[in-house]
Amino acid sequence: MNCRECAEHLYEYLDRELTPELERELRAHLDECPPCGEHHDFEALFLKFVRARCRAQGAPPELRRRILRELFEE
Numbered sequence: 673m674n675c676r677e678c679a680e681h682l683y684e685y686l687d688r689e690l691t692p693e694l695e696r697e698l699r700a701h702l703d704e705c706p707p708c709g710e711h712h713d714f715e716a717l718f719l720k721f722v723r724a725r726c727r728a729q730g731a732p733p734e735l736r737r738r739i740l741r742e743l744f745e746e
């Protein structure tokens with residue numbers, strides 16, 4: 673797995689939607705690539721924050737995910 677693939681699958685990884693094989697590859701990449709590891713830590717923290725807020729507001733999962741994607745594409 674390279675950095676681009678890692679970034680592409682990061683959300684699915686955080687949502688635990690990857691196949692076990694992809695998840696293993698992504699985790700291996702995070703271990704050996706410090707920039708991606710930091711990226712992951714940041715996204716994980718941010719996701720936790722957004723989830724807590726969205727849960728409080730009762731946002732449906734699809735909407736929540738769209739908001740996240742839009743935020744990070746900017």
Ligand SMILES: [Zn+2]
Pocket residue numbers: 674675678701705707708
């Ligand atoms: Zn990387």
